Amino acid sequence: MNKIRSVCVYCGSSSGHDERYLKAAHSLGRAIAQAGLDLVYGGGTRGLMGAVSDSAIRAGGRVVGIIPRFLINREATEPALDRLHELLVTDDMHQRKHAMFEKSDAFVALPGGIGTLEEIVEIMTWAQLGHHRKPMVFANISGFWNPMLALFEHMDAQGFIHSSHLLKPLVIEQTEAIVPAILVAGSSVAEPAEGMKGVINRM
Numbered sequence: 398m399n400k401i402r403s404v405c406v407y408c409g410s411s412s413g414h415d416e417r418y419l420k421a422a423h424s425l426g427r428a429i430a431q432a433g434l435d436l437v438y439g440g441g442t443r444g445l446m447g448a449v450s451d452s453a454i455r456a457g458g459r460v461v462g463i464i465p466r467f468l469i470n471r472e473a474t475e476p477a478l479d480r481l482h483e484l485l486v487t488d489d490m491h492q493r494k495h496a497m498f499e500k501s502d503a504f505v506a507l508p509g510g511i512g513t514l515e516e517i518v519e520i521m522t523w524a525q526l527g528h529h530r531k532p533m534v535f536a537n538i539s540g541f542w543n544p545m546l547a548l549f550e551h552m553d554a555q556g557f558i559h560s561s562h563l564l565k566p567l568v569i570e571q572t573e574a575i576v577p578a579i580l581v582a583g584s585s586v587a588e589p590a591e592g593m594k595g596v597i598n599r600m
Contacts, residue, residue: 401532401583403435403461404576405501407516408445409509410472418508421538422448424572425507430458432576437501439493440464440484441472445507454480463496465489494519503532503579508541517566525564532582533566534575542568568599 406426412419426449429436436453439446440462453460461483464472469486478484487493494516506517523529535542546568552558567582569575 401434401502401580403437403500403502404429404579405437405497405504406449406507407439407504407509407513408449408507409513410439410441410446411444411510412448413445413508415508415539417539418445418541419448421536421572422446422507423452425449425505425536425575426452426454426458427456428573428576429453430456432580434576435459435461435500437461437463437497439472439497440478440481441468442478443472445509446472449507450481459483461485461500463487463493463500465493498523498529501531503534503583505534505536505575505579506542507536508538514545521564521566525558525560527560527563530563532579534579535566535568536572536575537568537570538572540570565598 408422422445426436430453436450436458438450438460441447441464442450450460450462459482462478462481463485465487469478485496487496498520504517504520506513517533517535520533524531524533535546537543537546549558558564567578569578
């Protein structure tokens with residue numbers, strides 16, 4: 398039985414300079430909803446955050462926003478937040494990240510800034526420590542995450558990544574392939590395939 402019921406999407410509160418980022422956010426939000434999965438995200442209503450949530454809502458999906466109180470006026474508008482099916486307002490970023498983890502069965506990093514990077518790397522750290530085995534995805538739109546993926550491989554080659562068999566984020570370039578890959582990954586808790594090299598799994 399598939400264990401995926403909700404997908405957390407980390408992404409920027411800005412749209413970035415490449416229109417393909419915004420298109421990917423719309424596509425992913427719609428795909429999550431059409432698969433009957435809940436979208437869990439950072440609660441923002443602008444940029445890629447706004448695009449992924451708006452598209453999920455328009456496609457009939459259930460959307461859970463989790464946002465620290467001090468960011469409400471910076472990343473969102475209160476009327477737009479009223480559209481969410483569930484809104485959790487936290488006291489700080491640490492509470493936000495913990496709540497997002499607890500409510501999510503898988504994690505996707507769309508393009509974003511330092512906050513997006515920090516969120517997905519923390520989830521990877523928890524996986525490396527054996528705290529979870531939930532699917533993790535880098536949505537590598539237009540090669541956005543290539544520099545970071547190269548750094549991960551460098552860290553591994555230099556002997557600084559341990560328990561790499563627990564650290565296997567999926568790297569997916571086509572947005573439409575993300576939800577199907579998550580559902581496949583969530584249907585089994587088997588270890589990564591024998592002989593898989595490195596710390597990432599490109600698809």
